[in-house]
Amino acid sequence: MNPQRRSEQATQPRPTSSPPRTCSAEPRRLATAEAGRFDVDVLDQSTIVQLRETLSVQVRQDLHRIFEELLPARLAAIESAACSGDGAELKRTAHLLTGSSAMIGAARLGDVCRELEQAGGSDDPVLARERLTRLAQVAGQTSRALRNSLA
Numbered sequence: 001m002n003p004q005r006r007s008e009q010a011t012q013p014r015p016t017s018s019p020p021r022t023c024s025a026e027p028r029r030l031a032t033a034e035a036g037r038f039d040v041d042v043l044d045q046s047t048i049v050q051l052r053e054t055l056s057v058q059v060r061q062d063l064h065r066i067f068e069e070l071l072p073a074r075l076a077a078i079e080s081a082a083c084s085g086d087g088a089e090l091k092r093t094a095h096l097l098t099g100s101s102a103m104i105g106a107a108r109l110g111d112v113c114r115e116l117e118q119a120g121g122s123d124d125p126v127l128a129r130e131r132l133t134r135l136a137q138v139a140g141q142t143s144r145a146l147r148n149s150l151a
Contacts, residue, residue: 042138042145047105051150060150067104068143074100075139078116082128087120101142105149109135109142 051060074097081090094117101110112135119131 042106042108042141043149044105044107047102047107048149051105057151063104064146064150067100067106067146070100071097071139071143075135078113078135079132082116082132091117091120104146106142106146109138112138 051063055063074093077093078090078097081087081093094113098110098113098117101107101113112131116131116135
């Protein structure tokens with residue numbers, strides 16, 4: 001994405017809404033779910049090294065900030081599509097986060113999104129909750145790892 005477009009997106013107002021609902025209709029925020037332990041394999045180290053070698057500290061911080069700002073809305077959209085059984089929307093929203101994850105080196109998050117993208121909608125609410133829980137865990141791990149790696 002070109003810097004001009006990123007800057008425009010970063011300054012656009014974000015819609016406010018109520019917290020996303022899980023398939024069980026209990027409120028929660030996917031982006032704040034905590035993982036049981038931190039796993040160092042959450043990032044693609046070759047991408048992180050390339051970003052560190054080619055981008056200034058300020059640009060890396062901006063890239064991370066934009067990723068973090070967009071992550072909650074992307075997670076909420078994935079959750080909404082999964083819970084409503086909208087396979088096409090689930091594929092679309094998971095694909096968006098797959099691409100963003102690849103760009104910033106978030107390999108495991110990209111893998112989980114790719115699995116969701118390929119699975120599409122599911123009629124099994126238990127499976128949907130499991131996938132969303134895994135997505136939330138990996139998103140939390142990714143946020144912590146990127147904060148440490150892109151500084």
